[in-house]
Amino acid sequence: MSIRTVRWRQVSLRHALLGLLAVQPATGYELAQKFDVSLGTAWHASHSQIYPELARLQEAGMVEVVGEGARNSRTYAVTPAGHDEIRTWLIEGEANRNQRNETAVRWFLLALLEPEDRRAAVERELAYTEQYVAMLRQTAEALDALPRKHPFRSTVDLGLRTSTVMQQWLREQAEEA
Amino acid sequence: MSIRTVRWRQVSLRHALLGLLAVQPATGYELAQKFDVSLGTAWHASHSQIYPELARLQEAGMVEVVGEGARNSRTYAVTPAGHDEIRTWLIEGEANRNQRNETAVRWFLLALLEPEDRRAAVERELAYTEQYVAMLRQTAEALDALPRKHPFRSTVDLGLRTSTVMQQWLREQAEEA
DNA sequence: GATTGACATGTCGACATAGACATGTAAGCC
DNA sequence: GGCTTACATGTCTATGTCGACATGTCAATC
Numbered sequence: 348m349s350i351r352t353v354r355w356r357q358v359s360l361r362h363a364l365l366g367l368l369a370v371q372p373a374t375g376y377e378l379a380q381k382f383d384v385s386l387g388t389a390w391h392a393s394h395s396q397i398y399p400e401l402a403r404l405q406e407a408g409m410v411e412v413v414g415e416g417a418r419n420s421r422t423y424a425v426t427p428a429g430h431d432e433i434r435t436w437l438i439e440g441e442a443n444r445n446q447r448n449e450t451a452v453r454w455f456l457l458a459l460l461e462p463e464d465r466r467a468a469v470e471r472e473l474a475y476t477e478q479y480v481a482m483l484r485q486t487a488e489a490l491d492a493l494p495r496k497h498p499f500r501s502t503v504d505l506g507l508r509t510s511t512v513m514q515q516w517l518r519e520q521a522e523e524a
Numbered sequence: 525m526s527i528r529t530v531r532w533r534q535v536s537l538r539h540a541l542l543g544l545l546a547v548q549p550a551t552g553y554e555l556a557q558k559f560d561v562s563l564g565t566a567w568h569a570s571h572s573q574i575y576p577e578l579a580r581l582q583e584a585g586m587v588e589v590v591g592e593g594a595r596n597s598r599t600y601a602v603t604p605a606g607h608d609e610i611r612t613w614l615i616e617g618e619a620n621r622n623q624r625n626e627t628a629v630r631w632f633l634l635a636l637l638e639p640e641d642r643r644a645a646v647e648r649e650l651a652y653t654e655q656y657v658a659m660l661r662q663t664a665e666a667l668d669a670l671p672r673k674h675p676f677r678s679t680v681d682l683g684l685r686t687s688t689v690m691q692q693w694l695r696e697q698a699e700e701a
Numbered sequence: 702g703a704t705t706g707a708c709a710t711g712t713c714g715a716c717a718t719a720g721a722c723a724t725g726t727a728a729g730c731c
Numbered sequence: 732g733g734c735t736t737a738c739a740t741g742t743c744t745a746t747g748t749c750g751a752c753a754t755g756t757c758a759a760t761c
Contacts, residue, residue: 359626360747366633376709387621389628393749398710418709418756437633437645442652444564445719447624449536451566454682456543456614458675468614475619498635501700505631505693509686516682523678534717553739570719575740595726595739 358443360400362436363390365409365429370498372413372424375401384486385499388506404429450475457520469521473514480510535620537577539613540567542586542606547675549590549601552578561663562676565683581606627652634697646698650691657687 367373367381378401379394401423404410409429414422425433454472457465483506490497544550544558555578556571569577578600581587586606591599602610631649634642660683667674 359624359629362633363629366629366636369633369636374709375711386629386632388623389625389632391622391624391748394710395712395750396748399712416709420709420756433633433636434641437630437637438641442630443626444652445568445626446565447536447568448566449620449622452536452540452543452563453614453619455563455566455676455679456539456546456610458678459543459546459610460614464611464615475621499632501635501693501697502632505690508689508693512685512689513682516678516685520678537717551739552741568718571740572720572742573718576742593739597726597739 358436358440359390360392360396361404362433363392364397364400364404365425365433368410368423368425369430369433372422374416374420374422376420384482454517454520458523462524465523466521469517473517473521476510476514476517480507480514483507483510534577535613535617536567537569537573538581539610540569541574541577541581542602542610545587545600545602546607546610549599551593551597551599553597561659631694631697635700639701642700643698646694650694650698653687653691653694657684657691660684660687 363382363386364378367378367386373381375394375398378397379392382390382392382397401410405412405423407428409426409432410423411426412421413424416422450472453468457468457472460468483503487500487503487507490500490503540559540563541555544555544563550558552571552575555574556569559567559569559574578587582589582600584605586603586609587600588603589598590601593599627649630645634645634649637645660680664677664680664684667677667680
């Protein structure tokens with residue numbers, strides 16, 4: 348009989364949810380949408396993961412139901428224990444630096460294409476980044492319209508700045524012989 | 525009985541492997557190392573995934589064994605069919621833009637901390653990026669010493685450029701009230 | 702009042718992934 | 732010759748994740 352240390356690896360989904368709820372209480376349905384617009388560059392999760400994890404977080408006392416709305420919806424908020432968890436994770440937690448980014452894999456492989464093929468692929472990627480930048484700009488505008496600074500306002504800026512660098516780099520890739 | 529369309533989602537591991545082998549033939553063991561130093565920002569895979577996938581790629585005729593070395597090692601190389609696969613994927617394949625990046629999740633949550641806690645967390649993240657930049661610089665030097673330009677040389681540049689932007693952004697986060 | 706579509710929550714099965722477990726080889730050092 | 736360490740390949744289990752399946756609510760439009 349072997350001793351298998353049970354490691355908890357599902358840390359990011361858990362903390363991403365706590366983070367979103369710390370900004371504003373929300374239903375599972377809203378969280379699923381926020382993952383794509385607000386936290387899209389960092390993490391993705393579908394509702395089939397979110398609902399069970401919310402139940403586990405509630406059981407662990409890190410979130411609580413603060414309201415029930417139409418269509419059997421439940422609004423969750425972070426408890427003090429949940430805030431502690433966020434803080435501890437950021438200050439003490441050991442970071443997992445692994446990344447999983449198919450777009451980046453594509454960009455790595457661009458160099459393997461013939462110049463003509465590469466230009467076509469780069470065009471596609473540039474079109475994607477332009478769409479992405481447009482989305483970020485819209486988000487920035489919406490956040491700037493709020494009475495007080497939104498906690499995620501600066502991450503939108505980070506996205507805009509890195510996108511500029513990436514677009515410049517992609518253009519150079521198209522020109523490479 | 526319901527018709528379940530079997531979707532193939534393991535596309536990135538497959539193409540990341542093909543891409544690495546297109547640059548230079550390698551053993552499974554070497555590929556596992558390359559994932560972390562060469563493709564680390566884009567994808568991560570451990571040997572327990574790599575060996576079975578190499579076997580599947582060989583079965584599919586996209587890679588072949590081009591040499592056997594000491595300690596029962598096998599060196600794989602990409603076949604013409606494998607090159608076609610890379611090209612088709614880059615030109616025609618539908619991109620999955622989802623990302624999974626725990627570091628980015630951490631950076632998003634920084635804004636939720638009290639200024640003092642945040643400065644501590646930012647210091648940690650800055651230390652990580654500095655280590656990462658040092659590694660990239662070493663890689664760049666090593667690639668520049670080669671007789672001809674390495675296909676992945678420009679992706680190292682992209683990493684260096686985005687790191688600069690990120691470090692600047694992190695410093696700003698530490699200063700925010 | 703029927704239809705449509707967005708809102709809302711849930712489960713299930715297939716597949717992906719990490720890390721432990723397993724085994725053996727070769728090189729260098731003492 | 733024994734020890735240690737890096738090389739090298741493999742499997743298995745627990746867990747993570749996606750997409751399909753399932754069910755129901757409410758509002759708007761026809």
